[in-house]
Each structure stands twice: as structure tokens, then as C-alpha cells.
Amino acid sequence: MDQLLRVQNFTVSRDGFGAGEGQSQERPFGHADPMDLMAWAVATASFPNRTGPGGSRGLDDYFTRDFAHGIGAEIMGRNKFGPQRGPWQDHEWQGWWGAEPPFHTPVFVMTHHPRPSFTLADTTFHFVDGDPATVLGLAREAAQGRDVRLGGGATTVRQFLDADLVDTLHVAVAPVELGSGTRLWSSPDELLDRYHRNVVPSPSGVVHHLFWRR
Amino acid sequence: MDQLLRVQNFTVSRDGFGAGEGQSQERPFGHADPMDLMAWAVATASFPNRTGPGGSRGLDDYFTRDFAHGIGAEIMGRNKFGPQRGPWQDHEWQGWWGAEPPFHTPVFVMTHHPRPSFTLADTTFHFVDGDPATVLGLAREAAQGRDVRLGGGATTVRQFLDADLVDTLHVAVAPVELGSGTRLWSSPDELLDRYHRNVVPSPSGVVHHLFWRR
Numbered sequence: 547m548d549q550l551l552r553v554q555n556f557t558v559s560r561d562g563f564g565a566g567e568g569q570s571q572e573r574p575f576g577h578a579d580p581m582d583l584m585a586w587a588v589a590t591a592s593f594p595n596r597t598g599p600g601g602s603r604g605l606d607d608y609f610t611r612d613f614a615h616g617i618g619a620e621i622m623g624r625n626k627f628g629p630q631r632g633p634w635q636d637h638e639w640q641g642w643w644g645a646e647p648p649f650h651t652p653v654f655v656m657t658h659h660p661r662p663s664f665t666l667a668d669t670t671f672h673f674v675d676g677d678p679a680t681v682l683g684l685a686r687e688a689a690q691g692r693d694v695r696l697g698g699g700a701t702t703v704r705q706f707l708d709a710d711l712v713d714t715l716h717v718a719v720a721p722v723e724l725g726s727g728t729r730l731w732s733s734p735d736e737l738l739d740r741y742h743r744n745v746v747p748s749p750s751g752v753v754h755h756l757f758w759r760r
Numbered sequence: 761m762d763q764l765l766r767v768q769n770f771t772v773s774r775d776g777f778g779a780g781e782g783q784s785q786e787r788p789f790g791h792a793d794p795m796d797l798m799a800w801a802v803a804t805a806s807f808p809n810r811t812g813p814g815g816s817r818g819l820d821d822y823f824t825r826d827f828a829h830g831i832g833a834e835i836m837g838r839n840k841f842g843p844q845r846g847p848w849q850d851h852e853w854q855g856w857w858g859a860e861p862p863f864h865t866p867v868f869v870m871t872h873h874p875r876p877s878f879t880l881a882d883t884t885f886h887f888v889d890g891d892p893a894t895v896l897g898l899a900r901e902a903a904q905g906r907d908v909r910l911g912g913g914a915t916t917v918r919q920f921l922d923a924d925l926v927d928t929l930h931v932a933v934a935p936v937e938l939g940s941g942t943r944l945w946s947s948p949d950e951l952l953d954r955y956h957r958n959v960v961p962s963p964s965g966v967v968h969h970l971f972w973r974r
Contacts (some may be wrong), residue, residue: 612829744818
């Protein structure tokens with residue numbers, strides 16, 4: 547089996563932004579309301595951060611259910627880990643993901659400012675300064691034959707797309723306009739020269755775009 | 761987590777038949793052409809019986825990819841195992857599923873004519889005479905906390921629906937009319953009093969119906 551690099555459940559606004567402007571520790575999505583983007587996923591039975599019972603088991607649930615399936619490592623940009631820019635002031639803060647992060651695999655955080663690895667529950671965060679191909683090599687090795695998830699944000703997905711390293715992308719387009727922020731694309735049609743695509747509207751209001759290599 | 765009874769990737773004709781008339785060893789789907797029903801699944805990268813590389817990774821692939829995910833046992837009707845009716849003439853023939861069946865779990869074959877269990881690769885077939893609730897109890901125990909797949913055919917799915925034992929159903933409606941055969945429903949709307957539903961047309965031509973309990 548191929549060992550794929552997969553973007554999963556990545557949500558953008560109708561105008562192509564994965565997050566708004568003005569990210570801070572209190573506002574990981576900047577001026578965007580996270581629920582405007584993530585409500586479709588939060589409502590499903592298989593949402594990775596779900597703590598209680600219930601939730602829908604329709605179309606959207608197939609996407610959240612697939613989040614960890616066959617995945618052995620995640621790659622994320624530094625600002626999916628935390629809001630800091632530049633050198634770390636300290637290593638005390640351990641990211642937005644709580645004491646039990648939803649990844650359950652090694653996570654490779656891309657940053658020009660490495661810091662020591664650490665483990666929270668069954669997730670180990672590694673901080674690596676390297677180009678996309680190098681970081682993907684590390685993540686592939688850690689995944690031990692399973693696929694690698696490219697977790698975002700938009701800037702990081704964009705870097706891997708530009709390096710032509712992404713095998714499949716699932717992007718949910720949410721029914722909201724952000725106007726500014728970190729941009730994934732001007733239009734999803736940009737990828738059609740390299741990828742097949744299915745466009746699947748969901749009753750929840752998002753439109754799932756599923757891309758796989760030609 | 762709940763231990764669900766799930767129907768997955770079960771395909772029927774537009775007029776509600778899971779198979780045609782006149783089943784035989786050579787024609788498991790009777791007068792129906794299996795490819796008219798199953799082409800959508802066979803084309804995907806994750807089709808359980810795929811032997812070579814390739815295949816699509818769009819919407820339909822999410823369904824075939826989910827086939828084994830979280831499943832610990834399967835229940836099937838006798839005529840998904842083989843074409844025989846009445847008492848077994850011998851036990852030599854070991855079903856339609858080849859030396860490496862795609863189930864990889866215990867399989868409970870419902871029949872009024874039990875025969876000894878046997879194992880092919882990592883699939884063990886058990887033959888049980890019991891009502892749906894009894895067979896589900898056995899399958900749940902064998903699944904060790906994982907979900908149970910209700911594999912079909914249409915008559916068997918119907919029995920479990922009538923006993924109100926099915927938690928989720930994914931039925932793909934294929935663009936073909938069979939006219940006669942084993943019937944799942946007169947209309948998918950029959951289930952709306954008990955289930956939520958998403959209706960999701962696929963570019964492949966099938967329409968996925970996703971039901972989960974109200």
C-alpha cells in the first residue's frame with residue numbers, strides 16, 4: 547500500500563481562508579468564530595474532541611470518523627500549535643491541545659525555532675526546522691507505514707501543495723465569508739490541473755471538496 | 761462507546777432489490793449483473809477485494825474505506841454465503857468468498873440448517889439457527905466491543921429492521937431497475953419514522969442513503 551500524505555477535515559471559508567486575522571492565545575482563529583468553521587464537525591458522533599454521547603451519523607460523520615483511521619503521524623504548522631511568533635520566550639506553555647491531544651501519534655510541528663520534544667498522554671510533539679520534503683520524511687518514518695496527516699493551517703497546507711507532496715485533500719468549505727486571514731486558495735478550481743475532485747454538498751451547509759492525484 | 765449494528769455498502773437497485781431472481785452458484789445475484797450494482801465500489805482505491813493498485817479516492821472511497829473500520833464481526837444471511845436451500849448435501853463447498861474472504865472477523869451465517877464452523881485465512885464462519893436478537897447477541901460477544909456489520913442480503917437486513925435492531929444503514933441506490941428479486945424496500949422513505957437520513961448523490965451515479973436512529 548502507498549503511504550499517503552492526507553489533508554483531512556480542513557475547513558475554509560467560502561472565500562478561501564482557514565483562519566482569520568489577529569491570532570492570539572485566546573483566539574486561535576483570530577477574528578473568525580471557530581464555530582462558523584467547525585460546527586459541521588462538532589455536530590458529528592465521531593468528532594475527535596467529543597466528550598459526550600450523541601451526534602449525527604450521516605455524511606459529515608464519515609469525514610470525522612476517518613480522522614485517525616490509518617494515520618501514523620501528523621504534520622502541523624507552528625501556529626496550529628500556538629500563537630507565538632519568533633523565538634520561544636519559554637517552554638512552559640504546551641500548546642492549544644490540552645492534556646489529552648486528539649492526535650494520539652507523533653506530531654511534527656514545523657518551525658524555524660525548534661524546542662525540545664515533549665509528550666502529552668499518547669501524543670508526542672516534535673519541533674522541526676526543515677523544508678516540507680524533509681519534514682515529510684521524518685513523519686513518514688515515524689508513521690511506520692501508515693499515512694501521514696497534514697493538519698494545517700492554511701499556510702502549511704499551501705507549502706506542501708506548492709512542493710507537490712499532498713496525495714489527497716478533504717477540504718470542507720463553510721458557509722461564511724472571512725474577508726481576510728490565512729488563505730488556502732483563491733478558488734478550489736486551482737487544483738484541478740493536478741487532482742481529480744468530487745464536490746459534495748452536505749445537509750449541514752458545508753460543501754466537501756475531495757481531491758486525489760491525477 | 762456504543763456497540764452498533766451497521767449496514768454498510770449495501771447496494772440496491774432503484775426499485776429496491778438487493779439481488780435478482782434465480783440465484784445459483786454461478787450467479788450469486790441471480791438475473792442481476794453484479795457490476796450494475798457494485799461498479800461504484802469496485803472503482804474505489806479501498807474496495808475490500810481490490811488486488812491491484814489504483815482506484816478513486818473521492819466520495820465513494822470513504823464508504824469502502826469504512827468497511828472494516830471498527831468492525832469486529834459480520835452477520836449474513838445464508839444466501840450471501842451460498843446458493844443452497846434446505847439441508848446441506850455436503851460440507852465441501854466453503855462459500856463464495858474464496859480462500860481469503862474479505863471479512864477478517866468471525867462471520868455468523870443465519871440458517872435453519874447449521875453446519876460445523878470453519879476458518880479460511882483470518883475469517884471464521886459460524887452457522888447459527890436463531891432469531892435476529894439471538895444472533896446479534898452472539899456476534900456482539902465475538903466482536904469484543906467493536907461494532908457488528910450486518911452484511912445482507914436484503915431479506916436478512918429486512919429481518920433485522922423489522923426487529924428494530926439496526927443502528928445505522930448505508931445503502932447505495934444504483935442506477936438500474938431489476939423488476940424482481942430480493943427486496944429491501946418499496947421506498948427508502950419507509951424508514952424515516954425511525955431514522956434520520958442524508959441523501960448523497962455520487963458522481964459515480966449511485967445515490968448514497970445514510971440512516972441513523974432518531
